Amino acid sequence: MVAEGALAAGCHFFAGYPITPASEIYEVMMRELPGWGGLALSAPDEISSLCYCVGASLRGLKAMTATSGPGWALMIETVQYALMSETPVVIALVQRLGPSTGGATQGAQGDIFLAKFCTSGGYTIPVFAPSNAAECYELTRQAFNWSERLRTPVVLLSDKEVGMTTETIDEAALAKPANVERTWGHAGASVAAYDVERVEDVPCFGPAGGEVKVTVTGSAHDRQGRLRKPSPEVVELLAHLQRKIEAHAADMAMVRADLDPDASCLLVSYGITARAARQAVGMLRKQGFPISFLQIQTLFPVPTEALHRAAAGIRTVFVAEENLTGQYRSVLAPLLNGRRLLGINKIGSMISPTEIVLAIRRAGGTIPRGDWPGEHPPEADIHEPPRPRKAGV
Amino acid sequence: MENTTYLAADAKFPYCRGCGHALVVRQLSRALEGLALPPRSIVLTTDIGCVGLADSLFPYLHTVHTTHGRSTAMAIGMALAEAVLPASGLKPIVMIGDGGAMIGLLHLVHAAQLNVDITVLVHNNFLFGMTGGQHSAFTPLDWSTSTTPEGNRVPPLDLLALLRAAHACFLARQFATDGDLNAVIAEAIAYPGFSLVEILEICTGYGGLKDKSKGAALREVAESQGYSIGRTEAERPRPTFVQLYRSEIESKAVPLLTKEGSQPHGREESRPATLQHAVSANSRSEIHDSKPLHIVIAGTAGERVQSSAALLCRAALSAGLYATQKNDNPVTQGSGFSLSEVCLSAKPIEYTGLESADAVIAVSQDGWNELKANGTLAALAPGTLLIIDSEIEIDSPTGRLFRQPFRRDATPKRAALAAIGCWLGNEPAVPDAAWDSVLDSLSSERRADVSEALRIGSNFARQGGTRAA
Numbered sequence: 127m128v129a130e131g132a133l134a135a136g137c138h139f140f141a142g143y144p145i146t147p148a149s150e151i152y153e154v155m156m157r158e159l160p161g162w163g164g165l166a167l168s169a170p171d172e173i174s175s176l177c178y179c180v181g182a183s184l185r186g187l188k189a190m191t192a193t194s195g196p197g198w199a200l201m202i203e204t205v206q207y208a209l210m211s212e213t214p215v216v217i218a219l220v221q222r223l224g225p226s227t228g229g230a231t232q233g234a235q236g237d238i239f240l241a242k243f244c245t246s247g248g249y250t251i252p253v254f255a256p257s258n259a260a261e262c263y264e265l266t267r268q269a270f271n272w273s274e275r276l277r278t279p280v281v282l283l284s285d286k287e288v289g290m291t292t293e294t295i296d297e298a299a300l301a302k303p304a305n306v307e308r309t310w311g312h313a314g315a316s317v318a319a320y321d322v323e324r325v326e327d328v329p330c331f332g333p334a335g336g337e338v339k340v341t342v343t344g345s346a347h348d349r350q351g352r353l354r355k356p357s358p359e360v361v362e363l364l365a366h367l368q369r370k371i372e373a374h375a376a377d378m379a380m381v382r383a384d385l386d387p388d389a390s391c392l393l394v395s396y397g398i399t400a401r402a403a404r405q406a407v408g409m410l411r412k413q414g415f416p417i418s419f420l421q422i423q424t425l426f427p428v429p430t431e432a433l434h435r436a437a438a439g440i441r442t443v444f445v446a447e448e449n450l451t452g453q454y455r456s457v458l459a460p461l462l463n464g465r466r467l468l469g470i471n472k473i474g475s476m477i478s479p480t481e482i483v484l485a486i487r488r489a490g491g492t493i494p495r496g497d498w499p500g501e502h503p504p505e506a507d508i509h510e511p512p513r514p515r516k517a518g519v
Numbered sequence: 520m521e522n523t524t525y526l527a528a529d530a531k532f533p534y535c536r537g538c539g540h541a542l543v544v545r546q547l548s549r550a551l552e553g554l555a556l557p558p559r560s561i562v563l564t565t566d567i568g569c570v571g572l573a574d575s576l577f578p579y580l581h582t583v584h585t586t587h588g589r590s591t592a593m594a595i596g597m598a599l600a601e602a603v604l605p606a607s608g609l610k611p612i613v614m615i616g617d618g619g620a621m622i623g624l625l626h627l628v629h630a631a632q633l634n635v636d637i638t639v640l641v642h643n644n645f646l647f648g649m650t651g652g653q654h655s656a657f658t659p660l661d662w663s664t665s666t667t668p669e670g671n672r673v674p675p676l677d678l679l680a681l682l683r684a685a686h687a688c689f690l691a692r693q694f695a696t697d698g699d700l701n702a703v704i705a706e707a708i709a710y711p712g713f714s715l716v717e718i719l720e721i722c723t724g725y726g727g728l729k730d731k732s733k734g735a736a737l738r739e740v741a742e743s744q745g746y747s748i749g750r751t752e753a754e755r756p757r758p759t760f761v762q763l764y765r766s767e768i769e770s771k772a773v774p775l776l777t778k779e780g781s782q783p784h785g786r787e788e789s790r791p792a793t794l795q796h797a798v799s800a801n802s803r804s805e806i807h808d809s810k811p812l813h814i815v816i817a818g819t820a821g822e823r824v825q826s827s828a829a830l831l832c833r834a835a836l837s838a839g840l841y842a843t844q845k846n847d848n849p850v851t852q853g854s855g856f857s858l859s860e861v862c863l864s865a866k867p868i869e870y871t872g873l874e875s876a877d878a879v880i881a882v883s884q885d886g887w888n889e890l891k892a893n894g895t896l897a898a899l900a901p902g903t904l905l906i907i908d909s910e911i912e913i914d915s916p917t918g919r920l921f922r923q924p925f926r927r928d929a930t931p932k933r934a935a936l937a938a939i940g941c942w943l944g945n946e947p948a949v950p951d952a953a954w955d956s957v958l959d960s961l962s963s964e965r966r967a968d969v970s971e972a973l974r975i976g977s978n979f980a981r982q983g984g985t986r987a988a
Contacts, residue, residue, distance in 0.1 A: 138603050138776070139596075141596070160771075161773060163603060163768065165764060167760075170625050170628070173592065174592050177589050178592060178593075178595055180596060181592070181596015181598075181600065182597070182599060182600040184593070185601075187600050187603060187604070203586055203589070204589065207585065207586050231847065231848075287845070291843055291844065292829065292832065293843040294840075294867075334583060335604075337559060339558075340562075340581045340582070340583075342582065342583040343574075344584065344586055345584060353575070353584065402869065475872070478872055479869075
């Protein structure tokens with residue numbers, strides 16, 4: 127459904143390299159894209175895949191590649207180039223168990239930091255996290271839209287369990303956001319590759335090969351795209367790369383909130399774990415415990431308003447995610463001052479609804495508001511070893 | 520003016536005195552003048568290093584200044600876009616050094632294989648100049664550099680020989696000092712396909728730093744490595760990848776983009792191509808008001824375990840149910856076990872994992888062994904239905920055991936479906952009518968195959984055979 131979303135978004139260029147669990151996107155694009163008048167081809171490595179996409183995007187085509195953690199590691203150089211050169215491109219990152227080769231056929235949510243903090247300077251790249259096949263379709267379209275609108279690389283962060291599970295889709299109910307195109311400069315415009323009026327504006331795009339001379343660079347540059355050592359203009363353009371994302375953070379924010387006004391406890395999750403979390407919330411409510419739930423689809427920029435709304439009146443926030451160290455929890459921590467913040471974490475297999483319920487109850491997270499005992503366990507992490515599974519490559 | 524001038528009239532060259540890069544820049548400009556190409560039909564793609572400073576000297580060309588070694592790869596992407604866009608004749612020209620050629624070697628190889636219409640000018644001065652004269656993969660034997668103070672012991676790469684093996688069609692080697700370098704560059708640019716000119720230079724800053732006599736004698740360096748000068752033997756001309764691709768999709772009458780940035784019509788309205796198994800519910804399952812059912816089907820790779828599970832899911836869809844299917848297999852896909860976890864539910868399925876299976880089907884020893892190894896059997900609740908082929912050696916499973924010779928009676932490739940049919944005879948989750956639309960979508964041969972397997976299975980179910988383990 128990532129491939130379907132890409133086709134619907136108007137993707138015309140795909141370059142891929144095989145890697146479990148992202149190979150199905152590659153195969154579908156190779157099969158389907160020619161029929162849409164687009165080009166899909168095999169690159170000799172992931173570095174080439176993304177470079178080819180960037181090259182095609184420089185000519186005005188909507189472009190995408192798909193990979194998993196090991197391939198993403200190779201692409202980061204070019205992700206930074208796309209960020210610096212303001213070249214739209216979408217990368218579908220289907221996570222698997224790491225580090226290194228890790229487990230090819232095991233899901234994981236361990237690439238949150240790798241996606242967010244892959245740039246020197248810590249610039250924000252929009253990251254969207256679908257939890258099921260229908261969201262893969264919708265969020266891929268959103269990924270293209272924001273990539274084009276803001277002239278930025280965008281990461282669609284799913285995982286093996288989302289990407290390789292076959293499941294029912296209600297086709298009629300699929301969300302179909304309208305396509306957004308990048309803003310093209312007009313013929314006769316002056317030669318101004320990175321000219322913006324305000325620091326948060328997005329410069330008009332001119333294609334390489336068009337009538338207006340284009341100057342593209344991954345080096346620190348002035349408004350004309352000329353390589354320059356840091357000057358106030360150069361520094362302002364560096365800040366612009368971050369400001370243009372932040373200025374649209376509220377518009378980019380996508381969450382699915384299921385809030386209970388009586389709850390003192392909020393469960394936050396994303397991607398595959400959000401499904402178990404939603405089920406766990408249903409179980410807890412049936413057991414008589416009020417609890418609020420927030421599924422975050424736009425991981426970055428962090429949807430702070432939605433988070434604050436969900437956390438209003440909340441004393442304990444749980445973040446359930448399939449990694450060892452609570453990567454997204456640590457991102458949310460500074461935004462949740464004064465609240466108890468606990469992680470529900472596990473690697474090796476999906477976190478189950480029962481495990482979430484037990485972790486929350488064990489931590490006393492479901493005690494009604496105004497009825498708190500004096501002390502709480504320090505954390506809610508799951509420490510049971512995962513079920514044994516055969517390792518992949 | 521813009522149409523005839525390539526090099527800025529007042530260009531101040533950023534290169535060291537005597538550097539070959541300046542000669543190449545002037546010769547490139549002369550080549551473009553000779554070809555009289557419109558400046559906007561060129562995109563100069565520059566690499567990292569001193570060579571990458573050239574883009575500022577050509578104010579009328581499109582310029583893309585890239586990362587180290589990737590100039591070729593981005594140029595490939597720009598050239599490939601021509602397969603989809605209206606023909607523009609845009610020519611990417613790559614300016615790259617020997618360091619860039621080394622780190623980006625695979626891009627050069629793939630460009631040659633694809634035969635994309637780009638021209639690569641490799642400025643080979645045998646070392647890294649900008650960073651202080653470190654040796655590269657192109658540094659001649661015995662050369663002293665800042666990183667080979669005792670002399671280089673690694674034989675240099677013959678780039679043209681390597682690219683010849685990658686099926687490059689246009690390869691040439693020249694000295695930067697050659698008076699006719701512009702003619703060779705022009706020939707390369709005019710060539711309709713991948714072309715590469717390796718231009719030999721001496722880095723005046725660092726070339727042969729500790730042995731000036733070696734550094735200065737460029738021709739001797741070339742001779743000592745057996746390098747021939749001029750066009751070298753290459754593959755016979757062949758169509759570019761873009762030409763092949765365009766002719767292929769044009770033969771299928773696929774609508775191409777009519778202008779940059781435009782989209783073909785009908786995309787939004789079309790049904791997603793991967794929804795090949797779209798169905799509308801035509802019957803109603805009996806599990807509509809009960810809990811989701813989790814079934815694990817395990818067998819041997821190549822015996823249609825996963826495709827049989829997929830058929831079950833499709834039948835479930837016809838019955839108005841939601842379904843998820845997760846597959847597992849060993850590292851290699853064609854040997855060992857093959858396993859599918861299926862969840863059927865009247866409501867949308869959130870958690871797709873398996874806390875405890877409601878039914879377990881094993882149709883081969885491989886499958887059974889995996890169910891033991893992955894913890895499925897250990898997690899079963901007492902009384903779980905186990906449908907196991909008679910040939911499988913089992914040891915003390917918990918649950919209701921149902922053993923029949925699926926492999927013997929239905930053949931190994933139909934055993935999984937037969938066992939599914941048997942399960943449905945015990946647990947009527949999917950009514951028979953729901954299979955009709957699934958069977959209708961199959962080829963007649965496969966339809967007969969599936970029907971027969973299901974029939975065998977349902978007969979077994981009627982015979983009974985359940986016993987407590």
